[in-house]
Amino acid sequence: MKRSFYDRPVLDVARDLVGCVVSHEGCSGVIVETEAYHDSEPASHAFVGLTPRTKTLFGPPGYAYVYRSYGIHALLNAVSEPEGVGAAVLIRALEPVEGIALMQARRRVERVQGLCSGPGKLTQALGIGLEHNGTDLLRGPIVIEDRAGAWRDVDVSVDRRIGITKAADLPWRFCAAGSRFLSRRVVS
DNA sequence: CATGGGATTGACT
DNA sequence: GTCAATCCCATGC
Numbered sequence: 001m002k003r004s005f006y007d008r009p010v011l012d013v014a015r016d017l018v019g020c021v022v023s024h025e026g027c028s029g030v031i032v033e034t035e036a037y038h039d040s041e042p043a044s045h046a047f048v049g050l051t052p053r054t055k056t057l058f059g060p061p062g063y064a065y066v067y068r069s070y071g072i073h074a075l076l077n078a079v080s081e082p083e084g085v086g087a088a089v090l091i092r093a094l095e096p097v098e099g100i101a102l103m104q105a106r107r108r109v110e111r112v113q114g115l116c117s118g119p120g121k122l123t124q125a126l127g128i129g130l131e132h133n134g135t136d137l138l139r140g141p142i143v144i145e146d147r148a149g150a151w152r153d154v155d156v157s158v159d160r161r162i163g164i165t166k167a168a169d170l171p172w173r174f175c176a177a178g179s180r181f182l183s184r185r186v187v188s
Numbered sequence: 189c190a191t192g193g194g195a196t197t198g199a200c201t
Numbered sequence: 202g203t204c205a206a207t208c209c210c211a212t213g214c
Contacts, residue, residue: 071207
């Protein structure tokens with residue numbers, strides 16, 4: 001994946017990340033669900049402007065924005081659009097590929113379908129934490145690879161974002177059509 | 189300095 | 202279906 005991939009409108013990046021592969025220290029999975037967030041809409045953390053918390057979001061594209069959600073979970077985002085714009089793609093679900101035994105151990109879950117079917121689940125499965133905030137997605141330790149094989153022409157379904165109260169009507173959620181590894185079914 | 193609200197999950201009814 | 206856990210940080214006094 002090149003830096004220029006992320007240096008584009010966040011909706012394009014979110015859609016195009018479906019089918020790509022995230023990996024971290026031997027564990028990996030195909031992205032089957034994403035959501036876009038942008039500083040122009042109130043559901044985005046960047047909506048409040050540049051603060052210590054949102055520094056990464058407003059930084060250059062192709063970096064990881066990792067933050068704590070509900071005091072418990074770490075959520076992984078890919079910063080998009082040029083430096084100075086607060087935009088990122090939330091990675092919400094993966095289809096596990098490599099390191100499944102380690103993911104099962106970390107999650108204490110056997111069923112592969114439930115290993116990475118949520119934004120907090122996949123970070124736990126891959127061993128991603130707040131210490132990865134601001135790391136380069138091109139250099140690692142977290143890296144994202146281009147679509148390969150049958151994923152090259154994956155069908156992408158569009159839906160409303162999950163779990164937010166503001167700007168909840170925007171169709172900014174992108175899913176691999178028919179995937180059994182989503183955090184929730186697509187509402188048609 | 190005190191307060192309150194989450195881009196969630198898992199356990200329980 | 203309901204609900205608590207738990208902590209970072211933005212906001213307001």
